[in-house]
Ligand SMILES: [Zn+2]
């Protein structure tokens with residue numbers, strides 16, 4: 001394993017001339033099979049930008065896509081053997097502009113959002129572009145402008161990728177490439193906190209599941225003034241729970257050692273938290289979240305549960321609890337996440353634990369999937 005604990009390179013690799021016409025890209029063959037191929041460098045269209053990928057983080061959803069296909073869908077079918085390049089949490093340098101683009105300039109360092117909604121449906125017009133109506137009914141309808149890089153269109157396990165300019169945010173000066181890949185993860189946390197109420201200063205937050213997104217929810221909640229911020233995991237999450245304390249959680253609970261619900265009630269004078277976030281996808285976690293939440297409080301489901309889950313609706317109704325589901329990072333939350341990170345409101349870099357070279361992507365994916373040692377975020381850099 002050639003991983004190192006921290007990024008070797010600080011910030012920025014300058015452009016050397018115009019982009020080439022061919023590039024190296026990882027493509028998905030049969031389930032679980034990635035191979036390094038050569039592809040034409042994509043050409044940005046109107047409102048699009050060509051990004052030279054400088055770093056890409058591996059997400060749990062990438063592992064799902066590579067093994068099982070879903071939620072990726074290429075032209076209505078499974079993404080296997082379609083010359084499809086996955087990877088959606090990348091950052092890089094603007095290498096070329098589509099016609100009429102003046103919002104970015106070649107050489108700008110940018111991080112990406114995943115979803116470019118169609119921009120013409122009711123939800124997109126409300127800023128809910130991750131819930132684009134030309135996405136659910138007809139997943140990834142490119143003719144209508146929808147794209148989700150790494151899911152319906154080529155993503156960032158390549159030397160170059162094309163992005164709609166609405167999916168780009170400037171990387172704060174001085175931030176490392178690896179840390180910048182985490183902006184989109186923080187964007188999901190900002191979106192969730194925004195959806196449940198936004199102004200969380202002085203209010204209590206519980207987060208179940210200390211994966212990358214759960215840790216970011218805890219960090220952002222703390223940065224926005226929530227108190228207490230309580231993070232709940234299991235024994236195998238021990239190092240992640242410690243990282244959570246470093247990111248701003250006030251309390252970390254190992255739910256296999258202690259009863260997390262009673263602990264949360266104790267920490268909140270018997271009432272429960274204002275907001276709870278289910279970021280684990282574990283079987284009964286949503287009901288634990290309900291029981292941790294005060295009357296009139298709000299529960300936000302963030303993780304994709306692997307199978308249908310029975311929810312204690314009687315408890316929800318009797319206690320006037322609101323239940324939300326969020327997908328990805330809507331309402332320009334990624335831009336606001338970048339602003340928080342530019343102001344060093346939380347040490348996001350703690351999430352980045354391993355780095356691999358581009359040529360060793362399969363090993364990097366194995367490392368992320370094995371969940372060995374202290375792995376949280378694995379980043380691949382060319
Ligand atoms: Zn992801």
Ligand SMILES: [Zn+2]
Pocket residue numbers: 117118119120121122123124125129131132133134
């Ligand atoms: Zn739309």
